[in-house]
Amino acid sequence: MIAGGNDIPITWFSRIFFFAGPVIAFVVTKRICLGLQRRDRDKVLHGRETGIVKRLPHGEFIEVHAPLSQDALHTLTAHEQYRPAENGPTVDENGGERRPKGSERLRARLSKAYFGAEGQIAKPTAEEYREITSGHGQH
Known part of the structure; x- marks a missing residue:
């Protein structure tokens, strides 16, 4: 409907946005999803916010967190953690050098960008959870 206007700037905007719009939408959506994954990770490690603020004897203010139920922990950590695809071995079955095709x-590069360290937030491990919950009495 916007592109239907018979104006040169509107026509050029429509032409460019036709290709740039999906890329912009992907980047914005990806950032929102990473933020939600970070929030879920923090919630698993630290518990839910209670809204209770306490003052420590040395003057510091802290918010008290309550631990999550086992059902909530399972819900937040039940997703599969994907690993990026790899190029494979550089030597073939006959012992000769194998060069991966360009495709x-x-x-592998796109998979690493999408599923690598920058592409997803790692689930908290059981060791991290135990360290956080046992190391701090009032978390």
């Missing part, structure tokens, strides 16, 4: 290298 295979591109697939």
Whole structure:
């Protein structure tokens, strides 16, 4: 409907936004999803906010967190943690040098960008959870 206007700036905006719009939408959606994953990770490690603020003897203010139920912990950590695809071995079955095809290298790079360290927030491990919950009495 916007592109239907017979104006040169509107036409150019429509042409550019036709290709740039999905990319912008992907980047914005990805940032929102990473923020939600970070919030879920913090909630698993530290518990839910209670709204109770306490003052410590040395003057510091802290908010008291309540531990989550086992059902809530399971819900927040039940998703599968995907690993990025790899190029594979550089030596074939006959012992010769194997060069991955360009499409295979591109697939590995895109997979690393999407599922690598910057592409998803790692689930908290059981050791991290135990360390946080046992190390602090009032978390």
